[in-house]
Amino acid sequence: xxxxxxxxxxxxxNFEKGQKWEKYYYAYEALDTFMFAPNTTNDVKGAQIRDxxxxxxxxxxxxxxxxxxxxxxxxxxxHQHFLAIGQASATLGDxxxxxxIQVVPIIIISYGVGLGIEFIFATLRRxxxxxxxxxxxxxxxxxxxxxxxxxxxxxATAFAVIIGxxxxxxxxxxxxxxxxxxxxxxxxxxxxDISGNVWTYLGDGQVVxxxxxxxxxxxxxxxxxxxxxxxxxxxxxxxVWHEGVYTFSNxxxxxxxxxxxxxxxxxxxxxxxxxxxxxAGSWKIIVSVFSGAYAMGxxxxxxxxxxxxxxxxxxxxxxxGLAFGAVFxxxxxxxxSQTERGKWIYGLLxxxxxxxxxxxxxxxxxxxxxxxxxxxxxxxxxDYFVVSANKKxxxxxxxx
Amino acid sequence: MSTxxxxxxxxxxxxxxxxFSKKNKKLITNPLDIDNPITVQVLGVCSALAVTTQMKPAxxxxxxxxxxxxxxxxxxxxxxxxxxxxxxxxxxxxxxxLWVIMVDxxxxxxxxxxxxxxxxxxxxxxxxxxxxxxxxxxxxxxxxGPSLLDGLGNGFxxxxxxxxxxxxxxxxxxxxxxxxxxxxxxxxxxxxxGLMLLPAGACFIVGIVIWVQRSLNGYRExx
Numbered sequence: 001x002x003x004x005x006x007x008x009x010x011x012x013x014n015f016e017k018g019q020k021w022e023k024y025y026y027a028y029e030a031l032d033t034f035m036f037a038p039n040t041t042n043d044v045k046g047a048q049i050r051d052x053x054x055x056x057x058x059x060x061x062x063x064x065x066x067x068x069x070x071x072x073x074x075x076x077x078x079h080q081h082f083l084a085i086g087q088a089s090a091t092l093g094d095x096x097x098x099x100x101i102q103v104v105p106i107i108i109i110s111y112g113v114g115l116g117i118e119f120i121f122a123t124l125r126r127x128x129x130x131x132x133x134x135x136x137x138x139x140x141x142x143x144x145x146x147x148x149x150x151x152x153x154x155x156a157t158a159f160a161v162i163i164g165x166x167x168x169x170x171x172x173x174x175x176x177x178x179x180x181x182x183x184x185x186x187x188x189x190x191x192x193d194i195s196g197n198v199w200t201y202l203g204d205g206q207v208v209x210x211x212x213x214x215x216x217x218x219x220x221x222x223x224x225x226x227x228x229x230x231x232x233x234x235x236x237x238x239x240v241w242h243e244g245v246y247t248f249s250n251x252x253x254x255x256x257x258x259x260x261x262x263x264x265x266x267x268x269x270x271x272x273x274x275x276x277x278x279x280a281g282s283w284k285i286i287v288s289v290f291s292g293a294y295a296m297g298x299x300x301x302x303x304x305x306x307x308x309x310x311x312x313x314x315x316x317x318x319x320x321g322l323a324f325g326a327v328f329x330x331x332x333x334x335x336x337s338q339t340e341r342g343k344w345i346y347g348l349l350x351x352x353x354x355x356x357x358x359x360x361x362x363x364x365x366x367x368x369x370x371x372x373x374x375x376x377x378x379x380x381x382x383d384y385f386v387v388s389a390n391k392k393x394x395x396x397x398x399x400x
Numbered sequence: 401m402s403t404x405x406x407x408x409x410x411x412x413x414x415x416x417x418x419x420f421s422k423k424n425k426k427l428i429t430n431p432l433d434i435d436n437p438i439t440v441q442v443l444g445v446c447s448a449l450a451v452t453t454q455m456k457p458a459x460x461x462x463x464x465x466x467x468x469x470x471x472x473x474x475x476x477x478x479x480x481x482x483x484x485x486x487x488x489x490x491x492x493x494x495x496x497x498l499w500v501i502m503v504d505x506x507x508x509x510x511x512x513x514x515x516x517x518x519x520x521x522x523x524x525x526x527x528x529x530x531x532x533x534x535x536x537x538x539x540x541x542x543x544x545g546p547s548l549l550d551g552l553g554n555g556f557x558x559x560x561x562x563x564x565x566x567x568x569x570x571x572x573x574x575x576x577x578x579x580x581x582x583x584x585x586x587x588x589x590x591x592x593x594g595l596m597l598l599p600a601g602a603c604f605i606v607g608i609v610i611w612v613q614r615s616l617n618g619y620r621e622x623x
Contacts, residue, residue, distance in 0.1 A: 163604060167611060189595035 008032055026122045030129035055171075058280055059134040065274035065281075066138055066328065068267040073260040074099035077146040080200045080257045083242050086208030099146075102201050103260055106141040109150050113157040114140075121166050132171030133161070139179035139328060142261025143321070143369075144186075145194055146201040152190055156182040176376040177335050180369050187369070195365065199257035210240030215257060216319040217358065217365045219246070224308035224359075231312065251318040262321035272327040281331035284340065285347040289326035290317055292351020300359060308359050316355050325368035326350070335376040339386040346382055350375045419545050427549040431557030434619055438561040439610045443529035447521050448562055449602040455578045457517050458566030459559070460507065464522055466555025468499045469531050473551035475499075476539040483540075492535045493526065500525045530554055565605045573597040 008031075014021045015028040078095030082088060114133045122129040140157055160182035165174045186194045197213035214222075216234060223230045238245035246256060254264025262268075275281030297313025304310055316322065330336060330350050337346040350371045357367025364370060418424075437443050444465075451461045475495050476483075483491050504522045507515040515522065525531060534554050539547040570576055573596030575583040583590035595601045613619070 163607075167607070185595060188598060188600070189593045190591065191594055 005036065008036075024123055026126065026128055027119050030119060030122065056131045056134075059131045061278045061280045062135045062275065062328070063138055065271040065278075066135075066142065066261070068270045069142060069261040069264065069324065069328075070103075070138070072254060072264050072267045073142060073262075074103050076254060076263055077102050077201055077260060079255065080146075081203060081205070083245075084200050084202055084207050084211055084213070085205030086211075086241065088242060098201070098203075102146045103141060105150055106144055106148065106153050106260070107138070109153045110140040110157050111137040113154045114161050117158060117161045117166070121170065125170070127170070130171035132165070136160075136178045140182050142324070142328075143179060143183045143259045145198045145258075146260055147198060148186070148193055152186055152193060156186045156189075159185045172334055174334055176373050177329050177332050180329055180373055180376075183369055184373060199259070208241045212238070213257060215365070216246050216251060216315075220308045220311055220315075220319070220358075221362060221365055223311075224306040227307055230307050230310070230315070234315075248315070248318065251315070259321060259324075262324035265318045265323040268323035268327045275327065275331065281327070282333075282336070282343055284343040285331045285336055286326050288344045288347025289322070289330050289351045289354075292348035293317060293322055293355050294351070295348075296352045296355035300355065316358070320354075320358065320366045321368050322351075322354055325354075325372055329368075329372050330375075335379060337379045337382045337386075339383050342379070342382040342386045345386075346375055346379055349378075419549070424546050424549050427546055428553040428556065431550075431553040432560060433613070434617055436557045436561065436613070437530045437533075437554050438558060438606065439613055440619065441530075441533070443533055444558055445606070447524065447528065448558075448565060448606065449599040451518055451521050452562055452566040452569050452602050453573065453597055454517075454570045454576075455563065455566045457514055458562040460511065460514050461518060461521065462555070462559025462562045464503045464507065465525055465528065465530065465558055466552060467503055468496065468525050468528075469534055469555045470548055470551030471499050472496045472531060473534055473539040473547040474544050476535050477542060477544040477547035480540050488540065489532075492532065496531055496535070497526045530558055561606065561609060564609055565602050568605050569596045569601055573601065 012028070012032075013019060015025040016022070017025075021028075075092070075095055076099070078090070078097065078099035081098050082090040082095060111133075114137045118129055118133050137157075140153070140160070144153060160178045164176060164178045164181035165171065168174050183194075199215055200213050214237070219233050219237060220230045223233050234246040234251075235244070244250065250256060252265050254267060256263050272281070272283075272286050276283045276286070293316050294313050297311075297316040300309040301311075301313055326347075330347060337343050350368075353371035353374060354367040357364050357370055361367070431437060434440065438445060438448055447461065447465075451457045472492070472495050476492060479491070479495075500523065503525070504515075507518070507522060534551055538550045542550070567577065570578075571582065572593045574592050575581060575590035593601075595604075
């Protein structure tokens with residue numbers, strides 16, 4: 001540690017004003033503050049009151065909230081792998097190891113590419129490097145399938161950071177969620193690698209007889225065309241090779257194939273608890289996304305029509321990525337609605353559109369990504385109407 | 401068409417101001433840079449998204465639009481003092497459609513496959529904002545010579561963006577340029593980027609072109 005400090009101090013003068021590497025001062029500064037706590041303090045005079053919660057702290061809180069999803073995801077990647085190749089009795093260590101081999105490189109690529117671009121833009125634009133990418137860099141791996149090609153992760157991250165964020169002016173200026181931009185990019189650019197039966201890492205292993213990589217959502221969508229009951233299809237799924245893969249409790253726990261971090265509703269709820277308790281995420285958005293999806297599910301149940309529409313509404317809450325999207329994506333404070341009443345509308349519409357897209361659009365098996373991106377765009381409009389409604393109400397009360 | 405162009409050139413030579421004066425040269429160069437019809441005036445975007453999945457239709461479309469804009473500009477400019485201002489739009493439309501139909505028939509006769517690929521977009525040049533915009537903004541108030549240059553300049557500006565967009569879309573979307581498989585010939589495997597084949601991909605590229613262009617020439621919107 002001391003060696004590192006000395007090395008940094010030794011080169012520091014090169015980056016100061018008027019020196020030869022002046023241009024790269026912010027890259028140096030970012031590296032320095034990343035490694036060590038800055039030793040600058042306030043002046044003796046003047047206000048000394050400070051809130052400890054700055055951007056860095058906020059980001060770290062969200063990272064902590066994501067840890068349960070990440071750890072469970074790593075284990076689950078291994079678990080699904082061994083289920084698929086018929087070795088359900090593999091040890092916890094083996095499962096974690098397989099999962100780590102798949103997941104860690106994705107995380108490294110995501111952070112490496114994203115932070116690299118942040119550094120370049122910070123140097124070009126002469127501003128300190130922001131911590132904005134800390135959360136995004138972790139969210140991107142969590143919404144990827146476990147066997148996504150690594151170069152695609154890199155390309156998607158670069159696209160999301162440049163087009164989604166830097167084009168709009170950097171951290172805090174983006175219109176749409178950056179992690180979802182990365183995913184949407186892959187979804188439209190390389191659809192074969194991020195839809196269909198890609199959700200289980202198979203590796204070189206021979207899959208067990210009768211194995212199918214279908215997800216609950218694709219089963220439900222198939223049921224709509226064949227007319228079989230969704231619940232029976234889900235409960236009987238995998239009876240040949242592993243009984244009861246898609247029972248409700250399994251779906252809630254997240255023992256199913258899917259994107260790395262999205263599978264477990266339980267882990268997402270733990271994350272939601274951390275976010276809400278620390279004040280980093282809005283409980284209104286989380287609750288309203290869930291209730292919007294549930295309400296839409298109930299409405300479709302009432303209308304009936306096909307098997308997917310008749311699927312019990314509470315199933316919508318545990319299949320697909322609804323929980324993960326509601327907790328970690330919709331609550332992104334930059335892209336969500338800012339007004340309190342707006343948050344309710346924003347969340348409800350996300351839930352509603354998610355179920356609508358799931359049930360009625362066969363091209364998109366999962367709707368949460370597109371629903372959140374759509375509502376990100378509409379969030380400022382919602383805020384505008386909430387504010388002007390408030391103005392109108394207060395003007396009526398006023399006696400001028 | 402070529403005779404029409406030659407005739408106007410002759411007429412202009414007799415005028416006192418030389419055709420390629422400094423001011424007139426600007427008519428060609430401005431649309432390429434600070435007055436680009438797509439990236440600055442934001443006109444004709446619809447066709448720029450529609451025909452640029454490959455280079456070949458993009459270049460044909462660019463030529464077609466350049467011909468139509470230039471020749472309509474010249475014709476309108478000749479008639480500018482006789483067109484009653486109350487019905488000028490319909491007169492302009494009639495003249496533009498005359499050229500569009502000629503271009504359309506020519507394409508159909510000589511490059512039938514490309515014509516099919518361009519489908520309605522050749523016909524839709526009639527309603528292209530660039531053509532109408534140039535007629536209204538320039539040809540109605542200027543002599544035929546400068547009008548010709550203005551039409552050509554805007555056609556080039558439009559074509560330039562179309563070619564840039566088409567180049568990146570074909571290269572990134574299909575790994576080819578003018579149908580020539582670049583990556584395969586180098587012995588590399590290239591997985592086509594599906595986003596680039598969607599109109600959204602063209603939007604992103606136009607956006608990036610605007611970004612690069614504005615950071616190079618320092619152009620800012622005036623409020």
